[in-house]
Amino acid sequence: MQGMVGSLRRYGQPLLALVALATLAMGGIAFFTGQTEWASGLWSVGTALVLLALLVEIVLSLMQGHFGLDVIAGLSMGAALAFGEPLAGNIVALMYAGGQQLENFAEGRARREMTALLGRTARTAMRYAREGLEEVPIEALAPGERILVRRGEVVPVDGRLLAARADIDMSALTGEAMPARFFSRDDMPSGGTSIGAAFDLEVVRAAADSTYAGIVRLVEQAQQSKAPMVRLADRYALWFLALTVVIAGAAWWATGDPLRALAVLVVATPCPLILAVPVAIISGMSRAASFGVLVKSGGALERLARVRIAVLDKTGTMTSGKAGVVEIRTADEIDPEELLRLAASLDQASNHVSAEALVQSARQRGMALSMPADIVETPGSGLEGRIGDLSVVVGGSDFVRGKCRSGNPYALGRDLPPGTAVVAVGLDGDVAGIILLSDRIRDDASEAISAFRAAGVTRFVLASGDHADAVEAAGALLGVDEARGDLLPPEKVEMVIAERRNGPVMMIGDGVNDAPALAAADVGVAMGARGAAASSESADVVLLVDHLGRLPVALRIAQRTRLIALQSVVVGLSLSLLAMIAAAFGYLPPVQGALLQELIDVAVILNALRALSVPASPHPAPLR
Incomplete structure (x- = not known):
């Protein structure tokens, strides 16, 4: 009817x-x-x-x-x-x-802006088979399969890049004018258009569960x-x-x-x-969608206009969500940059979270990494090997101290900031220094909070399941009104409900554990560009582009x-x-x-x- x-x-x-x-x-x-x-x-x-x-x-x-x-x-x-x-x-x-x-x-x-998304859904994909390439409906793709994405085609499903590099136009999806660049083994969301050379992609999610399919449903x-x-x-x-x-x-x-x-x-x-x-x-x-902020209903837009209190998740929302190098402390006169380069070169052989953080930080600084040799890894502790003529050992402080003749990593690790992880490095039998890793505050977080205040949001609460001291330290840097850590998902919900007594509440989060709090808030905002699907489904607003500054724009x-x-x-x-x-x-x-x-x-x-x-x-x- x-x-x-x-x-x-x-x-x-x-x-x-x-x-x-x-x-x-x-x-x-x-x-x-x-x-x-x-x-x-x-x-x-x-x-x-x-x-x-x-x-x-x-x-x-x-x-x-x-x-x-x-x-x-x-x-x-x-x-x-x-x-x-x-x-x-x-x-x-x-x-x-x-x-x-x-x-x-x-x-x-x-x-x-919203209907432009609906007309760009891929229908078929080129899948590798024994006989070569075959064109199949995207519904037939399964995780683990390998597909070819050619120049000008829409990425059909979420996948992992198998080529050295790929350039993707994400403008119709996120509003970003500049193309996004992905490197080998990077996770790539569906919905973008390939503007460079053809590349292979490993399917990680079925078509119905992919990022773009979820966004289309939201639209x-x-x-x-x-x-x-x-x-x-x-x-x-x-x-x-x-x-x-x-x-x-x-x-x-x-x-x-x-x-x-x-x-x-x-x-x-x-x-x-x-x-x-x-x-x-x-x-x-539509105007908000052009800035990469998808408001899922007209009612959500009206409630967003009245928001006065913001409850902010920490990890992955106000921080990068990944460990990064925040400081390098060296012994004697060793160059900090060279210490990082040697440690990252050896860590290319490990899939540990800290190792990945070192390698990524080194690449971001434009360092040319060397190939490691004679690698011996002790799971959960560290690894040792050779980088050129140097013997290098990287890992926890106890592990490195036990592998070195002189030096003590703990002597360099005094007065550590809250929430900091330490990676010790030894060179040719001597403790050469330590590298401090931490989940860093996003570059755009403080600016976004200032913009929210200018738009009429009067109170900010930082809420996280992380240790209280780390959350309080992050809250001090961000200038929020209150910071609370060690929170379980039900406690986040209780906090949101309590804050609603003071005015309309907006909750911003990115993880599965944030989904209940997002649903409890007057306006739940999910970090769709990097967050979990569960948070996007339960939220009223989804941030499609990885830039917090777009949310105050959407509020205005x-x-x-x-x-x-x-x-x-x-x-x-x-x-x-x-x-x-x-x-x-x-x-x-x-x-x-x-x-x-x-x-x-x-x-x-x-x-x-x-x-x-x-x-x-x-x-x-x-x-x-």
């Missing part, structure tokens, strides 16, 4: 608008050439055809349990035919059909949602209809002139509610969108009510009233479309 109503609006409204315009124009020509009967007949036919289509739509909507304000337009057209005012009726018909078309155009423009959910302000229009439709009928009936009863009642009905169509609000909400959602967009929607409602309904009163007192005949109402409709829809060009920020977050 819902599909039938949608089809009528999609395909029937353009035809109805053309019919109403054609009969109005041809009737006008007939009128000015003295063919008044032909003019009245043409106007009547145009009005009757649009009225018939409207009655069908009203019946179908009532069968779905929906009552809309289109009833007033139907009453206006019916009264115009009954009272012998076919011109007014034809103008109302054009106003109704044209207004629906204007709404469809406005919403279509507003949905551009479809967002497009089908209704904001509370839109539901408010539906709820008060009956009351507005009653008010309209009372004013029209009173004008007729007091004056005995049925044209007064017709004039009231003509100007009563509350397009500020039935057109402007959904256009503004969809425009705001939500605030301005809500203001624009309210402006459209208040100003539009006030003008309609004034026009109804003027019509009741005889100052606004039916034809002029219909023309005035058309101007009001166009004005409120154009005002609602301003949400598409909401200024994001004086200094928008850079595109990466």
